[in-house]
Amino acid sequence: MTNNAIKTWLAESIFSRSLKARLIVSALLFVLLLLPVIGFALNDAFKEQMLASAKEELSAYMYSVLAITEVEQGQVLLPEVLLENRFNLINSGLYALVSAPSNDDKLDQLLLRHKQHIVWSSASFQGQEKPYRLPKPAMGQMDFAEIQINNKPHLIFSFSANFASHAAISGSASEAESSSPEANSSSANPTSNFPVTIHIIKDKRALLIQINAFTSKLWNWLWVILVVLLGLQLSWLLWTLKPLARFTDELNRVEQGQGTQLSQDYPQELNVVAKQLNGLLRNEQNQRQRYRNALADLAHSLKTPLAIIQTQQGLSPSSQEQVANINRIISYQLRRAQSAAGSAWHLGVQAEKVTSKLCRTLNKIYPHIDIHCHVDQQVIFRGDEGDLTEMLGNVLDNACKAAKHQLRLTVLSTGDQVIIHVEDDGKGISQEKQQGIFERGVRADTYAQGHGIGLAISLDLVTSYQGQLSITESAHLGGAKFSFIFPN
Known part of the structure; x- marks a missing residue:
């Protein structure tokens, strides 16, 4: 797939x-x-x-170092011991560096592309590999970044500042003393700018552990x-969704014939649907009952005059035959009209309930036939009980007439189909007659009596339920095998 x-x-x-x-x-x-x-x-x-907290922390350390930084005669002066103890411990993970521009072109070309070299480092930086590049923010600006030292990630906070460097004083102290105050005032020490960048570096591993x-x-x-x-x-x-599950269960009960109405104890959205379905079910049931009552009255009103005509003396054989044909046609059409296949969606009956009644009846009518019934009690025929009785009754009755000693009835379900097999040990039905036997008024030579209308009624009922009825040879008993297939 x-x-x-x-x-x-x-x-x-x-x-x-x-x-x-x-x-x-x-x-x-x-x-x-x-x-x-x-x-x-x-x-x-x-x-x-x-990261923001680490930046604030390094910023605070930078200002503490900046506050004690001095520049004299071009040299950066800082105490050997800083207030923060981790600056004094080797490999403590917190380092302070001061870099300044380099005037050594050779050093610039070989080492420092940013024209910076380290002019001071804290005691904690001893033994560490000097960074290849150090950030150089603009004067008075700060920079927060990440660098690699000894192949380990570190955070670095850099700040650039400009210090005034005092030049050396020429001459002796005596000359300075003999000079006038005006001269002293005019010959003050000259100064020059000395830019430096203070770097505070912290090992990032502790931060990564916290993260x-x-x-x-x-x-x-x-x-x-x-x-x-x-x-x-x-x-x-x-x-x-519990109401929906209960709604589905009640619909299944109605489909299986275990109920006729839906309860209306549902939420507002489903209650309207249940009410409309109940109205539809009531109308359909009342209408079907009216049809059946009307058809029963019609059958009674027609059959009584026909019975009187058949009892008349001197009625010619052709007239008797026509009256019999009229009687068969009326029975056939009435049975078709009474079928509930059109409304079978809300009907249902256990197949075992119908087959057990038929088998008991046939055992009494045909005591010499050994009838074996193999019926799955879980099989539900989705239709009217009377229709299933009519379909199976006609086929079983004909099978009993054709059988010699045995008859087998099998009912099973394959999930989406209900399958019924009726087999006998009679002579069977030839392929030429297998189609014609379902035609009205036609019967096989196997059956000694009957008018040939029962199988035609069964076929019409099966068709009305979108089912199939076929005839083959029984592999177990050797006679005919009638197979019903209904959608489940």
Whole structure:
């Protein structure tokens, strides 16, 4: 089966045929899609918050280092021991660096593309590999980024500042003392700008550990929430759809003949449907009963005059035959008109109930025939009990007439079909006569009596139920085999 065929089958079997499946699958997909999105959003927000917190922390360290930084004669001066103890511990994961522009062209070409070189580092940076590149933000600006030191991720916060560097004073102190105040005022120490960039570096592994711990706990809780939400949604959907399930059960009971009406204890939306269906059922039942009563009255009113005519003395044989034909035609048409196949959707009867009655009756009429009935008690014939009795009764009666010693009746269900087999051990029916035997007034030579109308009535009834009736040879008994197939 191809992927497209599988998708089509899933779409038809799940979404097209079941409203409950649609709602449940939609709710599951909603939860399965929503919670991961929430998880990723929360995790990303936590990472951003942790990075912002780390930036604020490094910014505070940078200002503490900037406050004690001095530049004299082109050299950066900082205390050997800083206030933050981690700057004083080797490999503590927190480092402070000060870089300045390089005037060494050779050094610039070989090492530092940004014309920066480290002019001071904290004690904690001893033994660490010097970064290949250091950020150089614009003067008075800050930069927050990530670098690799010893192939490990680190966060770096950089700030560029400009210091005034005082030049050396020429001459002796005596010359300075002999000079006048005006001269001293005019010969103040010259100054020059000395730009530096302060870098605070922190190992990122501690931050990653916190993020991973939060991520793990977040997804664990999301899984718990997912299971709880799925359980709650499933329970809620089943409770919401419970009236639909009860509605379906009542329809099935009506279809199987176990009820005639639907209860009206439903929510407002379904109550209207149930009320209309009940009205339809009542009207159909009343109409069918009126038809049957009218047909019964018609049959009685016609058969009585015909019976009187048949008892008349001196009636010619041709007249007797015509009266008999009229009688058969009336019986045939009345039986067809009384069929309930058109309204069989809400009718149903257990096949075993009908077959057991027929077998008991036939055992009394044909005591010399051994009748074996193999009927699945779960099989439901979706139609009128009288119609099933008429169809099977005609075929069984003819089979008993044709049988020598045995007759077998089998009723089974294949899920979507109800199959009935009637077999006898008689002479069977030739293929030439298998079609003609169903015609009105035609009977096989096997049967010594009857007018040939019963099988025609059975075939018409089977056809009205969208079923099939066929004749073959019985593989078990050797005689004829009549097979009924009805949609279930």
